[in-house]
Amino acid sequence: MRSRILSWLEAQVPASRVQHVLGVEQMAIALAHVHNLDPQRAALAALLHDLAKYFKPQTLLSIADEAGLPLDPVDEANPHLLHADVGAIVAQREFGVTDADVLAAIANHTLGRPGMSALSCVVFLADTLEPGRGNTDELRHLRTVSQQNLTQAVWMTCDYTFKHLLDAGHLIHPRALQTRNWFLQADSGRWRSPAAEAYRPAT
Numbered sequence: 733m734r735s736r737i738l739s740w741l742e743a744q745v746p747a748s749r750v751q752h753v754l755g756v757e758q759m760a761i762a763l764a765h766v767h768n769l770d771p772q773r774a775a776l777a778a779l780l781h782d783l784a785k786y787f788k789p790q791t792l793l794s795i796a797d798e799a800g801l802p803l804d805p806v807d808e809a810n811p812h813l814l815h816a817d818v819g820a821i822v823a824q825r826e827f828g829v830t831d832a833d834v835l836a837a838i839a840n841h842t843l844g845r846p847g848m849s850a851l852s853c854v855v856f857l858a859d860t861l862e863p864g865r866g867n868t869d870e871l872r873h874l875r876t877v878s879q880q881n882l883t884q885a886v887w888m889t890c891d892y893t894f895k896h897l898l899d900a901g902h903l904i905h906p907r908a909l910q911t912r913n914w915f916l917q918a919d920s921g922r923w924r925s926p927a928a929e930a931y932r933p934a935t
């Protein structure tokens with residue numbers, strides 16, 4: 733499966749993106765070991781996370797529409813954000829992936845999701861923090877936190893991304909804000925809602 737996915741990616745995305753995917757794979761495997769998760773599932777989700785990264789905006793919108801994905805105005809303004817949710821659909825269709833937690837981790841890698849699973853957290857963190865992203869003090873600190881506390885690492889990584897988006901004057905997707913708030917409250921022990929939002933694979 734791994735070589736099939738890499739061949740598919742090599743035909744669809746630039747070499748630099750394949751390198752990023754390999755960096756995410758390595759970091760996801762490492763985090764899975766630290767947090768007692770299945771490294772094979774972490775590796776699979778990581779390898780598949782950017783399948784739709786270079787799809788055209790119109791393609792992303794039409795796949796999302798056909799699958800009945802809920803669209804926020806920020807998705808309509810920036811359809812590229814749909815590459816994560818659409819990637820999970822491509823993983824089902826092209827590679828026959830049925831593992832709902834792996835599919836959710838692909839779908840959640842950019843914006844996260846309130847109450848997302850530990851596997852989703854690992855892929856979300858690895859996407860932003862893999863070694864190819866740089867080596868600033870802030871990134872090094874986030875990498876350390878991601879080994880110690882997934883919940884804290886998720887909201888801190890959301891804040892890190894928000895700072896860059898705000899500096900650049902970009903829109904912030906409300907789902908990412910919901911993710912950040914959920915994990916901040918979970919980390920401070922103040923979260924009382926039993927109902928984390930469930931991810932349902934598209935049919």
Ligand SMILES: Nc1ncnc2c1ncn2[C@@H]1O[C@H](COP(=O)(O)OP(=O)(O)O)[C@@H](O)[C@H]1O
Nearest residue numbers: 812813841842843859893897903904905908909
């Ligand atoms: N919460 C967010 N709200 C709006 N845009 C976002 C958010 N998070 C990431 N983005 C933007 O979406 C794009 C894709 O993010 P990401 O999947 O992390 O891609 P990449 O791997 O290229 O950094 C980036 O251009 C980023 O600026």
